[in-house]
Amino acid sequence: MTMPGYAIETRRLTKQFGRVLALNEVDLAIKTGEFAALMGASGSGKTTLMNILSCLDSPSSGDILLEGTAVGELDEEGRRLFRSRRIGLVFQQFHLIPYLNALENVMLAQYYHSVVDEPSARKALDDVGLSHRFDHLPGQLSGGEQQRVCIARALVNRPGLIFADEPTGNLDEQNEERVLDILRALHRDGRTIVMVTHNPALGAAAERIIRLNHGRIES
Amino acid sequence: MAGNSLMPRLVVRALSVRSQRIVMVLFALIVGAAVTCALVAVYFDVSVKMSRELKTYGANFYVGPGQGATLPDEAYQTVFDGIPADMLEGGSPYLYGTARSELEKIVVAGVRFSSLRKLVPYWRTEGAWIGVDFDDRNALIGKTLAGRLGLKLNDTLVLIKNNEKRPFNIKGIIDSGDNSDHMLFVQFEFAQNWLEKPGLMSHALFNLINRHDGVDRLAETLSADHPDWSVRPIRRISAGEGGVLLKIEGLMGLISLVILSLSLVCVNASLAALITERRGEFALQKALGASNRAVVCQVLAETLIIALLASMVGVVIGYVLAQILGQSIFSAAVDLRAPVIPVTVALTVSVALIAAVLPLRRIAKIEPAVTLRGE
Ligand SMILES: Nc1ncnc2c1ncn2[C@@H]1O[C@H](COP(=O)(O)OP(=O)(O)O)[C@@H](O)[C@H]1O
Ligand SMILES: [Mg+2]
Numbered sequence: 001m002t003m004p005g006y007a008i009e010t011r012r013l014t015k016q017f018g019r020v021l022a023l024n025e026v027d028l029a030i031k032t033g034e035f036a037a038l039m040g041a042s043g044s045g046k047t048t049l050m051n052i053l054s055c056l057d058s059p060s061s062g063d064i065l066l067e068g069t070a071v072g073e074l075d076e077e078g079r080r081l082f083r084s085r086r087i088g089l090v091f092q093q094f095h096l097i098p099y100l101n102a103l104e105n106v107m108l109a110q111y112y113h114s115v116v117d118e119p120s121a122r123k124a125l126d127d128v129g130l131s132h133r134f135d136h137l138p139g140q141l142s143g144g145e146q147q148r149v150c151i152a153r154a155l156v157n158r159p160g161l162i163f164a165d166e167p168t169g170n171l172d173e174q175n176e177e178r179v180l181d182i183l184r185a186l187h188r189d190g191r192t193i194v195m196v197t198h199n200p201a202l203g204a205a206a207e208r209i210i211r212l213n214h215g216r217i218e219s
Numbered sequence: 220m221a222g223n224s225l226m227p228r229l230v231v232r233a234l235s236v237r238s239q240r241i242v243m244v245l246f247a248l249i250v251g252a253a254v255t256c257a258l259v260a261v262y263f264d265v266s267v268k269m270s271r272e273l274k275t276y277g278a279n280f281y282v283g284p285g286q287g288a289t290l291p292d293e294a295y296q297t298v299f300d301g302i303p304a305d306m307l308e309g310g311s312p313y314l315y316g317t318a319r320s321e322l323e324k325i326v327v328a329g330v331r332f333s334s335l336r337k338l339v340p341y342w343r344t345e346g347a348w349i350g351v352d353f354d355d356r357n358a359l360i361g362k363t364l365a366g367r368l369g370l371k372l373n374d375t376l377v378l379i380k381n382n383e384k385r386p387f388n389i390k391g392i393i394d395s396g397d398n399s400d401h402m403l404f405v406q407f408e409f410a411q412n413w414l415e416k417p418g419l420m421s422h423a424l425f426n427l428i429n430r431h432d433g434v435d436r437l438a439e440t441l442s443a444d445h446p447d448w449s450v451r452p453i454r455r456i457s458a459g460e461g462g463v464l465l466k467i468e469g470l471m472g473l474i475s476l477v478i479l480s481l482s483l484v485c486v487n488a489s490l491a492a493l494i495t496e497r498r499g500e501f502a503l504q505k506a507l508g509a510s511n512r513a514v515v516c517q518v519l520a521e522t523l524i525i526a527l528l529a530s531m532v533g534v535v536i537g538y539v540l541a542q543i544l545g546q547s548i549f550s551a552a553v554d555l556r557a558p559v560i561p562v563t564v565a566l567t568v569s570v571a572l573i574a575a576v577l578p579l580r581r582i583a584k585i586e587p588a589v590t591l592r593g594e
Contacts, residue, residue, distance in 0.1 A: 047592055051588040051592070056506060056586075056587050056588040056591070057586075057588035077510075080505070080508055080510065081508065083506065083507075083508055084507060084508020085508075089506055089507075091591060093591075095499065095502075095503040095506075095591060096503075097229075097500055097503065097504075098236070098500075099232040099233055099235070099236045100228075100229070100232055104225065104228065104229075104232075107225055108225060108229075108504070108507060109507050109508075110225075111224070111225040111226075112504065112507045112508035112509045112513070113507075113508060116224065116225050153507075
């Protein structure tokens with residue numbers, strides 16, 4: 001049932017937390033190489049959807065195909081491996097390890113993916129404009145720089161899918177612009193990107209806007 | 220600097236953050252290790268030595284002068300002849316005196332070498348015992364004296380009197396746990412000559428097989444026949460005293476147990492708090508593809524390093540503590556015997572690992588989807 005050319009497909013994807021229906025039969029199809037923005041009011045289910053798409057969580061019911069793999073049917077171990085091999089995660093809070101420097105934080109993703117390769121970790125940091133910050137601890141970096149380390153970490157294993165949940169939520173405008181530039185570059189590079197944002201201006205930068213409302217797709 | 224494994228760096232960096240929790244864990248383990256080390260050291264050195272002395276059958280019959288410091292050595296032969304052959308394990312006259320060596324004045328004891336093993340079976344001897352009574356070339360030396368004179372096995376110790384010199388080969392170094400450690404043991408007759416106490420002895424000791432109170436009856440008979448002697452069975456440290464030692468050992472075991480348990484509880488609580496504090500970190504690692512096992516191994520490695528570090532510091536502090544205990548309870552210095560360090564390390568590491576079991580299980584319960592969720 002996979003249509004070629006789709007990186008992400010969901011059918012009747014549903015997630016329930018106790019009595020809360022966070023996702024209600026979501027049907028979604030995102031093309032390979034597409035840059036989609038996911039928007040919606042707070043509590044509309046954006047993070048829940050992102051978590052399931054990025055294999056951090058499993059749906060209560062429904063199907064999900066990521067690059068042809070039915071990840072909904074994978075067990076936790078299978079999702080873990082899929083995540084480390086095929087998905088890059090960008091967080092609003094960056095989630096860098098505080099006692100590892102920028103380079104080591106990037107290498108951590110390599111370590112859990114396969115093997116540590118320092119030159120390519122340097123290259124990933126270089127790609128986000130941080131070649132002068134290799135040895136800095138997260139605490140010594142600005143918010144914008146931390147987010148770029150986070151992006152470098154998401155990129156370093158060259159995953160096809162990148163999920164960014166409010167990547168600029170903690171950044172000022174200038175850094176927001178910078179992060180957006182990097183995401184655009186990744187998009188040009190052929191990655192499939194899904195980004196959650198509140199900011200209409202950011203949403204406009206994406207090729208397509210998906211709106212969630214009370215766990216349902218609006219448009 | 221490129222290594223294929225980031226793990227060692229991860230572990231070392233995590234530890235170098237030196238959070239309060241890690242300091243707590245370290246502290247609790249050091250206290251546990253120090254106390255355990257001290258008590259184990261005391262146990263293996265003083266206590267084992269004393270209880271061995273208690274338990275080993277040695278000299279149990281004493282004949283000495285009623286008054287003064289010496290009595291004729293014929294007394295030895297008289298007693299010897301009066302003891303039924305099937306009762307006598309061994310015996311020796313003893314003569315003590317001071318003599319000059321090349322280095323300093325020392326206490327010399329003349330004995331019958333062949334019987335010594337029956338009288339002081341609890342001596343530990345480095346080198347060899349001396350087998351024959353007429354050997355006046357070899358000597359045994361107490362370890363304290365040997366240490367002070369800087370003598371090792373097969374070294375020569377020269378006694379000096381006026382213009383006379385008499386070399387002795389050190390055949391054995393003894394560790395008795397009593398004041399024999401300060402003496403030089405030489406052939407009995409030589410001692411009589413050298414100390415110029417011909418025909419005299421300080422006292423005699425015998426090891427008698429005690430059947431049907433035979434030793435007590437022998438003492439009564441000899442005392443009656445020789446009122447000028449002091450004759451008495453040596454009451455080996457009585458059952459009561461042996462019991463005290465057992466109790467002290469039991470108490471030391473109990474103290475160790477209590478301290479280790481406290482340390483375990485403290486480590487457990489600190490590790491649990493540490494893992495809760497770092498759950499974001501672990502969630503992130505899991506999000507990046509770390510297995511539970513990988514994260515558990517990392518924390519285990521951190522714990523192990525802390526435990527080993529604590530063991531080392533604990534051994535040093537424990538050694539000092541052991542000296543204090545040894546002096547105040549047994550009035551003796553305490554050596555670190557071979558098993559002390561491995562036992563201390565093993566106990567400390569075990570405590571750390573046992574304490575880590577439950578906290579580590581929380582790692583598997585960390586869900587990145589929940590923990591990393593923004594808001
Ligand atoms: N782990 C959870 N347990 C219970 N309810 C949850 C959980 N995660 C999310 N929810 C609920 O699901 C709904 C969607 O949440 P979320 O996906 O975080 O929305 P958004 O990211 O769009 O703000 C909310 O009502 C939220 O309270
Ligand atoms: Mg959200």
